[in-house]
Amino acid sequence: MRTLIYLCIGILFGITMFKSEAASWFRIYEMFKFESFHMYGIISSALGISIILTQSIKKLKINSFYGEKLTFNPKTKSFSRYMIGGIIFGLGWALAGVCPGPMFTLVGAGYISIFIVIIASLLGTFLYGLLKDSLPH
Amino acid sequence: MNWIYEPWPWYLAGPMIAFIMFLLIMVGKNFGMSSNLRTMCAICGAGNKVDFFKFDWKSQKWNLVVAFGTVIGGYIGSQFLSIDTAVAINPVTISDLKLLGFKSAGTAYLPRELFDTRALFSFKNVLILAIGGLLVGFGARYAGGCTSGHAISGLSNLQFPSLIAVIGFFIGGLTMINFIFPLIF
Numbered sequence: 188m189r190t191l192i193y194l195c196i197g198i199l200f201g202i203t204m205f206k207s208e209a210a211s212w213f214r215i216y217e218m219f220k221f222e223s224f225h226m227y228g229i230i231s232s233a234l235g236i237s238i239i240l241t242q243s244i245k246k247l248k249i250n251s252f253y254g255e256k257l258t259f260n261p262k263t264k265s266f267s268r269y270m271i272g273g274i275i276f277g278l279g280w281a282l283a284g285v286c287p288g289p290m291f292t293l294v295g296a297g298y299i300s301i302f303i304v305i306i307a308s309l310l311g312t313f314l315y316g317l318l319k320d321s322l323p324h
Numbered sequence: 325m326n327w328i329y330e331p332w333p334w335y336l337a338g339p340m341i342a343f344i345m346f347l348l349i350m351v352g353k354n355f356g357m358s359s360n361l362r363t364m365c366a367i368c369g370a371g372n373k374v375d376f377f378k379f380d381w382k383s384q385k386w387n388l389v390v391a392f393g394t395v396i397g398g399y400i401g402s403q404f405l406s407i408d409t410a411v412a413i414n415p416v417t418i419s420d421l422k423l424l425g426f427k428s429a430g431t432a433y434l435p436r437e438l439f440d441t442r443a444l445f446s447f448k449n450v451l452i453l454a455i456g457g458l459l460v461g462f463g464a465r466y467a468g469g470c471t472s473g474h475a476i477s478g479l480s481n482l483q484f485p486s487l488i489a490v491i492g493f494f495i496g497g498l499t500m501i502n503f504i505f506p507l508i509f
Contacts, residue, residue, distance in 0.1 A: 189351070189386070190386070190389055192351060193351075193353075193386045193387075193389040193390050193393065194389050194390075194392065194393040194396075195393065196344055196347050196348060196351075196390055196393060197389065197390035197391060197392060197393015197394045197395075197396070197397060198393040198394070198396050198397040198400065199340070199343075199344055199393075199397065200341075200344050200390070200393065200394050200397060201393060201394035201395060201396060201397015201398045201399075201400070201401060202397040202398075202400055202401040202405065203332070203337055203340045203341060203344065203397070204394070204397070204398065204401075205397065205398050205401030205402055205405075205406075206331060206332040206337070206401050206405060206406070207331070207332045207334070207336070207337030207340075208331050208332075208411050208433075209337065210398070210433075211411045211433050211434060212434045212435055212438070212439070213411045213413045213417075213421075213429060213430075213432075213433075213434070213435065214411060214413065215497075216413075216417065216421065216501060217413045217414055217417045218497075219494075219497045219498050219500070219501035219502070220417055220420070220501060220502075222413075222414040222416055222417045223413065223414050223417070224334070225334050226334075227334075228333075228334030228335065228338060229334045229337045229338045229341070230338070230475060231338070232334060232335060232338025232339060232342070233337075233338040233339070233340075233341035233342045233345075233476055234338075234342075234475065234476060234479055234480060235338075235342075236338070236339055236342035236343075237341075237342045237345050237346075237476055237477075237479075237480035238479070238480045238482070240342060240345070240346045240349075240480070241345075241349070241480040241481050242480075242482070244349060244350075251349075251350055251351060251352040252350045252351055253351070253352065255352055257349060257350075257352065259481050260354075261481075261483060262468065262478060262483045262485035262486060263468075263485070264484075264485065265485065266488060268466060268467060268468065269467050269468070269485045269486075269488035269489040269492060270488050270489075270491070270492045271466065271467075271492070272463050272464070272465070272466030272467025272468065272489065272492065273463065273467045273474075273488065273489040273490065273491065273492015273493050273495070273496065274463070274492045274493075274495050274496040274499075275459050275462055275463030275466060275467075275496060276459065276460060276462075276463025276464050276466075276467055276470060276489075276492070276493055276496060277463070277492060277493040277494060277495060277496020277497040277498075277499075277500070278459050278463070278496040278497070278499065278500045278504075279455070279456045279457065279458065279459025279460035279461075279462075279463055279496075280456075280459075280460060280471075280493065280496070280497055281496065281497040281498075281500035281501050282452060282455060282456035282459065282500050282504075283452075283453055283456025283457055283459075283460060284434070284435075284456070285456075285460070286357075286358075286460065286464075286470050286471045286472075287357035287358040287360065287361065287460065287464060287470045287471075287472070288357040288394060288470075288471065288472055290457075290460075291357070291360075291391045291392075291394040291395050291398065292394055292395070292397065292398035292401070293398060293434070294395045294398060295394070295395040295396055295397060295398025295399035295400075295401075295402070296398040296399065296401065296402035296433070297399070297402065298434060298439055299441050299444075300438070300439045300440070300441065300443070300444060300453060301439070303444075303450060303453040303454055303457065304453050304454070304456060304457035304460070305457065306454075306457070307453070307454040307455070307456070307457030307458045307461065308361055308457040308458065308460045308461030308464075309361055309364055309365055309368075309461060310457075310458055310461065311457065311458040311459060311460065311461025311462035311463070311464075311465075312358075312361040312362055312364075312365050312461040312462065312464070312465050313365050313370055313374070313377075313461075314458070314461075314462055315376075315461070315462045315465040315466050316362075316365065316370065316374040316375075316376030316377055316465070317373075317374050317376075319374075319376055322466065
């Protein structure tokens with residue numbers, strides 16, 4: 188049952204990514220050129236509503252749909268890992284025109300080439316795991 | 325009923341993403357797609373070589389199901405909810421992209437010059453896709469999250485580290501498009 192719920196949430200996310208064109212390389216390019224409000228509108232409205240929802244859940248101590256207590260994990264404090272990691276991610280996001288969510292979306296949309304991006308991103312993840320201890324965090 | 329085939333405006337897509345994050349919180353999970361890449365590495369046996377992948381990946385199965393749903397959603401969105409998938413980006417951007425050699429700008433969902441199966445015969449194109457993917461995978465794990473995990477989940481929980489990461493995303497993206505693109509295209 189829970190698996191079915193996760194599947195439906197994913198389907199909704201995939202449809203949203205495709206139909207909003209957030210999975211389009213062109214939209215990412217346009218965003219980084221500041222030539223359209225579209226992507227900024229998506230991110231800022233998603234964020235604005237998310238802040239209200241998350242903060243309300245925390246303030247009102249709302250339980251999950253299953254009655255369990257909800258916990259939010261704070262991110263560990265650091266500057267360098269978020270800044271350096273973020274910049275590396277941003278370089279790739281703009282070059283391939285996709286972030287992880289849209290990668291999966293584009294598999295479903297039938298783009299064979301996206302598998303190169305996905306395999307390479309798995310390799311990148313592995314590489315991070317390999318070098319983790321010698322990187323500034 | 326023709327509106328359903330039209331691209332979604334930002335004011336529909338944004339709230340929908342917030343709703344998806346809300347649903348995941350309410351079922352006791354969190355919104356973050358790049359964790360799936362780590363889980364997939366672990367499934368492929370990366371834990372035998374590197375400790376970072378030695379974790380109980382079975383506890384992350386729910387997220388793989390979300391990712392699988394995302395694939396299905398991409399199929400539904402492109403096959404049943406769209407007639408014309410050409411992305412109507414800014415005409416200024418279109419002429420700018422044409423100068424860089426992307427003639428498909430304004431007529432396709434992804435640039436044919438880069439993503440068409442035929443484009444894979446070009447070593448340069450394969451390299452661009454591979455380096456892009458490599459940076460996304462490496463950077464997402466280094467920063468501890470991607471667009472969903474930091475820009476939506478992290479920021480909505482008012483996490484300062486996520487703000488640093490998102491600023492990093494934009495420094496990287498702006499550098500790539502405005503300074504590195506003219507060198508490679």
